[in-house]
Amino acid sequence: MEKYLKIISDGLYRYVDGRLFIENVAAEKICKKFGTPLYIYSSTHIRNQITRIKNAFADINSLICYSMKANSNLHILRYVKKQDCGVDIVSCGELSKALKAGFSAKRMVFAGAGKTEEEIDFSIKKGIFLFTVESIEELKAINAISRRLKKITDISLRINLDVDVDTHHYIKTSRKETKFGIPLKDAKSILASRQDFKYVKIKGTQFHLGSNIKDSSPYIEALNKLNGLLKEIDFNPSIIDIGGGFGIQYKDEEIEPIEDFGKKISKFFMKNFPGALMIFEPGRFIVGNAGILLTRVIYRKHADGKDFLIVDAGMNDLIRPSLYGSYHEIIPVVKKSGKKVICDVVGPICETGDFLGKERFLSDNISSGDLLAVMGAGAYGFSMSSNYNGRPRAAEVLISGNKMICCREREKVEDLWRYET
Ligand SMILES: Cc1ncc(COP(=O)(O)O)c(C=O)c1O
Structure with a gap:
């Protein structure tokens, strides 16, 4: 994983004591302040x-x-x-x-x-x-x-x-x-x-x-x-x-x-x-590898011999996997011990095509409340997002050294009908 992070970002994304950092800020801290799902970008x-x-x-x-x-x-x-x-x-x-x-x-x-x-x-x-x-x-x-x-x-x-x-x-x-x-x-x-x-x-x-x-x-x-x-x-x-x-x-x-x-x-x-x-x-x-989509696990579901991590980001936030079958690396924001098992990382939307990653090896200790980072989400991520299924669009935060700039507020529920009469 460290090798992958080094290749894509030359050290701008890295784990410090098992916690994911973007430039000099811990991803957990950004989520605590701005909530999830959340797009963050490294300036x-x-x-x-x-x-x-x-x-x-x-x-x-x-x-x-x-x-x-x-x-x-x-x-x-x-x-x-x-x-x-x-x-x-x-x-x-x-x-x-x-x-x-x-x-x-x-x-x-x-x-x-x-x-x-x-x-x-x-x-x-x-x-x-x-x-x-x-x-x-x-x-x-x-x-x-x-x-x-x-x-x-x-x-x-x-x-x-x-x-x-x-x-x-x-x-x-x-x-x-x-x-x-x-x-x-x-x-x-x-x-x-x-x-x-x-x-x-x-x-x-x-x-x-x-x-x-x-x-x-x-x-x-x-x-x-x-x-x-x-x-x-x-x-x-x-x-x-x-x-x-x-x-x-x-x-x-x-x-x-x-x-x-x-x-x-x-x-x-x-x-x-x-x-x-x-x-x-x-x-x-x-911008592609400058951006990450941070998302929180809602449920870990076991169904018929298969594990699903149901997360709070869906195809409305990042449509590339559903539209093009695109691959985005998915990594834990805080590293977990435990056995790596195969699971599908899926959104909460009512479409079978609503997935962020299929058949990923992730720790069996990842459970409800844990944070995941969907990598390579800076291009055609937020710009292709929608309100499908009545979901306000995510917030966006720009990171520069140890500064966090909220560059787009999270949409509110009222925004869903703002232009409707
Ligand atoms: C005319 C034109 N120029 C540039 C681009 C940017 O492509 P990319 O993001 O792959 O660099 C596109 C993307 O569709 C395009 O249609």
Whole structure:
């Protein structure tokens, strides 16, 4: 367990005398103050991950646009902004929240296959840096709205390069059968006729291959395909956006270190796109292992030869296991002696799919009232949570050294019907 904690957090999570610490604060103490279920985040881990990306790509001109869909808590956004990052957004809601967090619209890239007229209009008026355009229909819409607003709008074309990646099929986004991006041959004809779009300037290209990708090979494959296309039509973009998707360790899987990844991509980039700005849109890599979901055991139930730990966090708090069959390490907040036995860690929700972990080896001494930590919950955790089964959403706490900052209060029961008439 200690080895796993060291790998994912370089010592920011550790056991001290059998008690789990996050930075310099005991997890038990945080739960005592804020209750459970509770999301906690290590701010130092977030900063370290951003520094690792910057160092890995230090040889090229680049901009990190944090993909805020992974975790859009305002405190986290402000913290990421302080590390000199831009932001990747997918809606006007995200745009407004990023502005509130202090990001300049000049450092925002706006992706998404279904931008509405209102969203395009609003974003142009706010002075967005780049739209990532996903279809010819969207390009025409942006051109028409820009003409009405008497503005030239900068965009990049999201190209679907039909590259497969080794990840869950729900989070593969660059196969030709997905809804994302413009097919290669259509991109070719759009780029060839780019002069026809008088109110749009195609400054760059973008691809986003998927999420939780374990090594650089699909990125190199995509860059090679892209390079071929650009050479063929003699188009020299000033921006190349390689999307997000950098993987993290949830268990003991082999992930190419970002330092090696950066070297390989930078080498390709310097050779083939000298002078261009590279944009990345990492989400999971920055916040995934910065977050933990803390939960308390309600019952230990023994049924038909099987043990269940029924905990107070459910699929409404963390949907990844139910949605993608994702693995999250589950560890005790206070180490227990006793025999390790197989148990399912499940939530209180009325769905068979409501589980956080199946067939885990955990001490047979863990019982009602004990605390568990669900690791790797910082990305697509709280941001995908809901009120399903009438459950107010969890609180969020940011840890920085020995400081605890409540960055989102626990929802109240009254919040469940706040917008209902
Ligand atoms: C366009 C785009 N960019 C970036 C990301 C972030 O991906 P990740 O969190 O895997 O880095 C996503 C995730 O879905 C995305 O759709």
